[in-house]
Amino acid sequence: MNSDDPIDWTHHEVEVIVEDYFTMLAKELRGASYNKAEHNRNVRLLLPNRSRGSVEFKHQNISAVLLEMGLPYVSGYKPRSNYQNLLVEAVETKVGHNERLIERVSELVEARVVPNDSIVPSKVDRPDMSESSKSDRATTPRVRVGHRNYLEIESRNRSIGLAGEEMIFRFERIRLWNSGKRKLSERVEHVSLSRGDGLGYDIASFETNGRERLIEVKTTRFGPMTPFFASRNELSVSERRPKEYKLYRVFSLTKQPRFFVLEGALSATCKLEPANYSATPA
Numbered sequence: 001m002n003s004d005d006p007i008d009w010t011h012h013e014v015e016v017i018v019e020d021y022f023t024m025l026a027k028e029l030r031g032a033s034y035n036k037a038e039h040n041r042n043v044r045l046l047l048p049n050r051s052r053g054s055v056e057f058k059h060q061n062i063s064a065v066l067l068e069m070g071l072p073y074v075s076g077y078k079p080r081s082n083y084q085n086l087l088v089e090a091v092e093t094k095v096g097h098n099e100r101l102i103e104r105v106s107e108l109v110e111a112r113v114v115p116n117d118s119i120v121p122s123k124v125d126r127p128d129m130s131e132s133s134k135s136d137r138a139t140t141p142r143v144r145v146g147h148r149n150y151l152e153i154e155s156r157n158r159s160i161g162l163a164g165e166e167m168i169f170r171f172e173r174i175r176l177w178n179s180g181k182r183k184l185s186e187r188v189e190h191v192s193l194s195r196g197d198g199l200g201y202d203i204a205s206f207e208t209n210g211r212e213r214l215i216e217v218k219t220t221r222f223g224p225m226t227p228f229f230a231s232r233n234e235l236s237v238s239e240r241r242p243k244e245y246k247l248y249r250v251f252s253l254t255k256q257p258r259f260f261v262l263e264g265a266l267s268a269t270c271k272l273e274p275a276n277y278s279a280t281p282a
Contacts (some may be wrong), residue, residue, distance in 0.1 A: 008086070009058065014090045015090060016047055024036070024074050025072075025101070028075065036076050043055050056077075060078055061083035064083065066095075069095065071105060071151070072151070072222040072223070072226065108154075109150050109157060110157060111157075113162075115162065121168070121257040122257075122258045124224075125260060151220075160220070161218075165190060165192060165217045167257060168217045168259065169188065176205070181206070198233065199237070200237030213244060216237075217248050218248070221255075223252070224260065226251065238265045239266075245265070246261050247261070
């Protein structure tokens with residue numbers, strides 16, 4: 001629980017803030033602008049006993065619930081996972097009665113993205129996950145049986161993946177060219193296209209000293225803390241060659257594409273959870 005909240009939120013308070021959050025989410029998903037500070041002030045007018053920080057924290061809680069339901073979150077609200085069961089129930093109810101929002105999410109994760117040859121993404125620092133990973137919950141909810149995990153569906157959208165890979169391919173060639181390593185720049189290879197997607201990485205690039213840089217690209221339309229899905233082969237390569245392996249996480253693909261880098265074995269840079277199993281009859 002947030003230190004600004006000595007008392008758990010009431011049912012009425014939770015309903016108010018969930019409604020406000022989903023208003024922002026709907027705007028974000030259709031590309032409309034909104035003002036976070038204004039939304040925070042408006043919520044506090046309705047909930048005078050809650051502080052600015054308290055409202056901010058609860059918005060972040062809602063982001064965490066949505067991610068665990070396999071849905072995108074408002075990108076300006078970093079997910080924080082220590083929340084009430086009451087909040088989970090309110091968010092699930094809101095999602096269940098919001099067909100328009102689900103239709104919009106479905107459209108976005110399944111739509112074909114046309115690569116833009118002129119865009120090079122900006123590199124940013126990796127997000128700080130220290131607070132978001134803390135939880136005082138005994139268990140965390142998962143995507144319920146019968147419900148679709150829209151983030152997993154997006155991860156299978158090849159046009160989104162390819163658009164991100166092509167952006168990183170350009171970035172790597174420019175990075176080496178601008179470092180005076182023009183011959184290395186010309187040798188950067190989009191191997192998932194030229195050699196197939198079974199290598200465990202997508203781009204074969206180089207450090208400025210000539211050492212190989214093996215780049216796996218994971219791309220999303222949504223915020224930087226959207227979970228991604230890694231294959232067993234990708235995990236294996238990252239473990240065998242941690243000094244060369246880098247995962248580039250591209251986010252906000254169709255708005256203002258940026259990326260951060262995770263260096264080394266995925267088991268060391270990510271919290272890994274099994275997503276599915278290969279099974280044969282016993």
